[in-house]
Amino acid sequence: MKHSTMLLLLTGFIACAPCFAETAAEKPPTEEEKAPAHESHSAIHKIALYIPNVILDLFDVVRLRVRVGPGIAADVRATKLASVFVGSYGSVYAGLPGPRNRRKPKLPIGLESRSGLQVSVVDGTADTNIGPDYGPTEIGLGVHVLIIGVDVGVEPLELLDFVTGLVFIDLRDDDL
Numbered sequence: 001m002k003h004s005t006m007l008l009l010l011t012g013f014i015a016c017a018p019c020f021a022e023t024a025a026e027k028p029p030t031e032e033e034k035a036p037a038h039e040s041h042s043a044i045h046k047i048a049l050y051i052p053n054v055i056l057d058l059f060d061v062v063r064l065r066v067r068v069g070p071g072i073a074a075d076v077r078a079t080k081l082a083s084v085f086v087g088s089y090g091s092v093y094a095g096l097p098g099p100r101n102r103r104k105p106k107l108p109i110g111l112e113s114r115s116g117l118q119v120s121v122v123d124g125t126a127d128t129n130i131g132p133d134y135g136p137t138e139i140g141l142g143v144h145v146l147i148i149g150v151d152v153g154v155e156p157l158e159l160l161d162f163v164t165g166l167v168f169i170d171l172r173d174d175d176l
Protein backbone atom coordinates (compact mmCIF):
# COMPACT_ATOMS: atom_id res chain seq x y z
CA MET A 1 0.00 0.00 0.00
CA LYS A 2 2.76 2.36 0.96
CA HIS A 3 4.67 1.64 -2.24
CA SER A 4 1.66 2.17 -4.45
CA THR A 5 0.96 5.56 -2.82
CA MET A 6 4.55 6.64 -3.38
CA LEU A 7 4.40 5.43 -6.97
CA LEU A 8 1.25 7.46 -7.55
CA LEU A 9 2.82 10.62 -6.11
CA LEU A 10 5.96 10.14 -8.15
CA THR A 11 3.99 9.63 -11.36
CA GLY A 12 2.00 12.76 -10.64
CA PHE A 13 5.13 14.78 -10.02
CA ILE A 14 6.78 13.58 -13.23
CA ALA A 15 3.63 14.36 -15.19
CA CYS A 16 3.50 17.90 -13.79
CA ALA A 17 7.23 18.62 -14.08
CA PRO A 18 7.00 20.15 -17.59
CA CYS A 19 4.28 22.51 -16.34
CA PHE A 20 6.58 23.82 -13.61
CA ALA A 21 9.46 24.16 -16.06
CA GLU A 22 7.31 26.03 -18.54
CA THR A 23 6.03 28.39 -15.87
CA ALA A 24 9.58 29.12 -14.74
CA ALA A 25 10.85 29.61 -18.29
CA GLU A 26 8.07 32.01 -19.24
CA LYS A 27 8.34 34.10 -16.11
CA PRO A 28 9.93 37.43 -17.12
CA PRO A 29 12.88 38.61 -15.04
CA THR A 30 12.02 41.08 -12.32
CA GLU A 31 13.54 44.56 -12.35
CA GLU A 32 15.87 43.44 -9.55
CA GLU A 33 17.06 40.45 -11.60
CA LYS A 34 17.69 42.61 -14.66
CA ALA A 35 19.62 45.34 -12.88
CA PRO A 36 23.26 44.76 -11.92
CA ALA A 37 23.79 44.33 -8.18
CA HIS A 38 25.40 47.72 -7.69
CA GLU A 39 22.47 49.53 -9.27
CA SER A 40 19.94 47.83 -7.06
CA HIS A 41 21.27 49.31 -3.85
CA SER A 42 18.34 50.92 -2.12
CA ALA A 43 18.54 54.02 0.03
CA ILE A 44 18.08 51.81 3.10
CA HIS A 45 20.97 49.58 1.97
CA LYS A 46 23.23 52.62 1.51
CA ILE A 47 22.32 54.07 4.90
CA ALA A 48 22.70 50.73 6.69
CA LEU A 49 26.17 50.20 5.20
CA TYR A 50 27.28 53.84 5.40
CA ILE A 51 29.67 53.37 8.33
CA PRO A 52 31.27 50.12 7.05
CA ASN A 53 31.74 51.69 3.59
CA VAL A 54 33.33 54.84 5.00
CA ILE A 55 35.72 52.74 7.11
CA LEU A 56 36.64 50.48 4.18
CA ASP A 57 37.13 53.51 1.89
CA LEU A 58 39.47 55.02 4.47
CA PHE A 59 41.55 51.83 4.74
CA ASP A 60 41.83 51.75 0.94
CA VAL A 61 43.92 54.94 0.98
CA VAL A 62 47.07 53.56 2.61
CA ARG A 63 49.23 50.51 1.96
CA LEU A 64 51.63 49.44 4.67
CA ARG A 65 52.50 45.80 4.18
CA VAL A 66 55.30 44.03 5.96
CA ARG A 67 56.31 40.85 4.13
CA VAL A 68 58.07 37.77 5.40
CA GLY A 69 59.41 35.26 2.92
CA PRO A 70 62.34 34.59 0.61
CA GLY A 71 63.19 37.05 -2.13
CA ILE A 72 64.95 40.14 -3.34
CA ALA A 73 63.06 42.92 -5.07
CA ALA A 74 62.46 46.64 -5.33
CA ASP A 75 59.68 48.78 -6.68
CA VAL A 76 58.82 52.44 -7.00
CA ARG A 77 55.67 53.93 -8.45
CA ALA A 78 53.95 57.25 -8.98
CA THR A 79 50.90 55.95 -10.86
CA LYS A 80 50.97 52.82 -12.98
CA LEU A 81 52.48 54.75 -15.91
CA ALA A 82 55.49 55.85 -13.89
CA SER A 83 56.34 52.64 -12.06
CA VAL A 84 59.16 50.13 -12.01
CA PHE A 85 59.48 46.73 -10.36
CA VAL A 86 62.31 44.25 -10.51
CA GLY A 87 62.95 41.11 -8.50
CA SER A 88 61.22 38.10 -7.06
CA TYR A 89 59.63 37.21 -3.74
CA GLY A 90 57.09 34.88 -2.19
CA SER A 91 55.77 35.99 1.14
CA VAL A 92 53.15 36.27 3.82
CA TYR A 93 52.16 39.89 4.39
CA ALA A 94 50.57 41.67 7.33
CA GLY A 95 49.43 45.26 7.76
CA LEU A 96 47.25 47.65 5.80
CA PRO A 97 46.74 45.85 2.50
CA GLY A 98 46.10 48.94 0.34
CA PRO A 99 43.36 49.63 -2.23
CA ARG A 100 40.72 46.95 -2.62
CA ASN A 101 40.12 47.62 -6.35
CA ARG A 102 36.87 45.66 -5.86
CA ARG A 103 33.99 45.41 -3.37
CA LYS A 104 35.24 42.53 -1.25
CA PRO A 105 37.42 43.72 1.64
CA LYS A 106 41.04 42.64 1.71
CA LEU A 107 42.30 40.94 4.83
CA PRO A 108 45.13 42.52 6.85
CA ILE A 109 47.10 39.31 6.42
CA GLY A 110 47.59 37.10 3.39
CA LEU A 111 49.89 35.75 0.71
CA GLU A 112 51.78 37.98 -1.71
CA SER A 113 54.10 36.99 -4.50
CA ARG A 114 55.66 38.79 -7.46
CA SER A 115 58.45 37.93 -9.87
CA GLY A 116 59.89 39.51 -12.98
CA LEU A 117 60.32 42.97 -14.42
CA GLN A 118 57.73 45.68 -14.94
CA VAL A 119 58.37 49.10 -16.41
CA SER A 120 55.33 51.37 -16.77
CA VAL A 121 52.58 49.54 -18.64
CA VAL A 122 55.01 46.90 -19.94
CA ASP A 123 54.48 44.18 -17.38
CA GLY A 124 56.70 41.12 -17.58
CA THR A 125 55.93 39.82 -14.12
CA ALA A 126 54.50 36.35 -13.53
CA ASP A 127 50.73 36.29 -13.57
CA THR A 128 49.57 35.23 -10.09
CA ASN A 129 46.38 36.06 -8.27
CA ILE A 130 48.30 36.98 -5.11
CA GLY A 131 50.16 40.00 -6.43
CA PRO A 132 50.28 43.32 -4.55
CA ASP A 133 47.32 44.67 -6.58
CA TYR A 134 48.28 48.34 -6.69
CA GLY A 135 45.79 51.09 -7.38
CA PRO A 136 45.98 52.83 -10.77
CA THR A 137 47.38 56.10 -9.37
CA GLU A 138 49.09 54.69 -6.29
CA ILE A 139 52.30 56.38 -5.17
CA GLY A 140 54.81 54.46 -3.09
CA LEU A 141 57.79 52.20 -2.89
CA GLY A 142 58.83 48.82 -1.66
CA VAL A 143 61.88 46.73 -1.01
CA HIS A 144 62.44 43.07 -0.22
CA VAL A 145 65.74 41.80 1.14
CA LEU A 146 66.36 38.10 1.82
CA ILE A 147 63.44 37.23 4.09
CA ILE A 148 61.79 40.51 4.89
CA GLY A 149 60.17 43.21 2.85
CA VAL A 150 58.08 46.32 3.23
CA ASP A 151 55.75 48.05 0.80
CA VAL A 152 54.21 51.46 1.47
CA GLY A 153 51.94 53.60 -0.64
CA VAL A 154 49.02 55.99 -0.85
CA GLU A 155 46.30 56.01 -3.48
CA PRO A 156 44.95 59.54 -4.19
CA LEU A 157 41.94 58.08 -6.03
CA GLU A 158 40.94 56.25 -2.88
CA LEU A 159 41.30 59.42 -0.84
CA LEU A 160 38.91 61.12 -3.27
CA ASP A 161 36.58 58.12 -3.03
CA PHE A 162 36.66 58.35 0.77
CA VAL A 163 35.80 62.07 0.75
CA THR A 164 32.99 61.73 -1.81
CA GLY A 165 31.81 58.60 0.01
CA LEU A 166 30.95 60.79 2.99
CA VAL A 167 28.13 62.18 0.84
CA PHE A 168 27.19 58.80 -0.68
CA ILE A 169 29.14 59.19 -3.94
CA ASP A 170 31.00 55.97 -4.69
CA LEU A 171 33.62 57.02 -7.24
CA ARG A 172 35.52 53.71 -7.12
CA ASP A 173 32.35 51.64 -7.34
CA ASP A 174 33.58 49.53 -4.45
CA ASP A 175 30.92 50.09 -1.81
CA LEU A 176 29.26 47.05 -0.24
Ligand SMILES: [Ca+2]
Pocket residue numbers: 057161162165169170171172173174175
Ligand atom coordinates in the same frame (compact mmCIF):
# COMPACT_ATOMS: atom_id res chain seq x y z
CA1 LIG B 1 33.80 53.72 -2.26
